[in-house]
Amino acid sequence: MLKQSISIFIGVVITVGTVLVAGEKSISPEELGIRKHSVFTEDTTLPEAKYPETPPGTGKKLSRAYPTAPPQIPHSIKDFLPITAKQNACLNCHMPEVAKGMGATPIPPSHFKRRFSKTGKPVYKIAGSNYYCVSCHVPQANVKPPIENVFGKK
Numbered sequence: 001m002l003k004q005s006i007s008i009f010i011g012v013v014i015t016v017g018t019v020l021v022a023g024e025k026s027i028s029p030e031e032l033g034i035r036k037h038s039v040f041t042e043d044t045t046l047p048e049a050k051y052p053e054t055p056p057g058t059g060k061k062l063s064r065a066y067p068t069a070p071p072q073i074p075h076s077i078k079d080f081l082p083i084t085a086k087q088n089a090c091l092n093c094h095m096p097e098v099a100k101g102m103g104a105t106p107i108p109p110s111h112f113k114r115r116f117s118k119t120g121k122p123v124y125k126i127a128g129s130n131y132y133c134v135s136c137h138v139p140q141a142n143v144k145p146p147i148e149n150v151f152g153k154k
Helices: 002-022 090-094 096-102
Strands: 112-116 122-126
Touching: 090 096
Parallel strands: none
Antiparallel strands: 112 122
16 A cells, blocks of 8 residues: 555656656646645634534434544533543443433444453453544534535535
């Protein structure tokens, strides 16, 4: 994958370099990327994000950006931070055995590690790398995207 990316990059550099040297057409910085202005005069101020203040169970769930995308968090998480392996309030509502009754999205099987008890019975526990939920799941925010998302649109 890396070799393929490097090969593509080198091909683009050679093509652009050939065009520039041959004098066929000069390419301005505004034409090189998805921006329609110079990167040297770009405003880097981030838009203000308005996160939900709704308590758990009352937020409106947004559809996923693509089929395997992690769901966004439709409620406030400010009272649940920091999220650690020893302190994770997300598990109170999102564990599969209680999620349906709570109206919450259940944690999928991919987040669990199967171990066996001393009696040989399987025990399912959250895998260590999946305790920090907000590494993949983010609170929904009402923010205007700086560039239109055309993923999956044709």
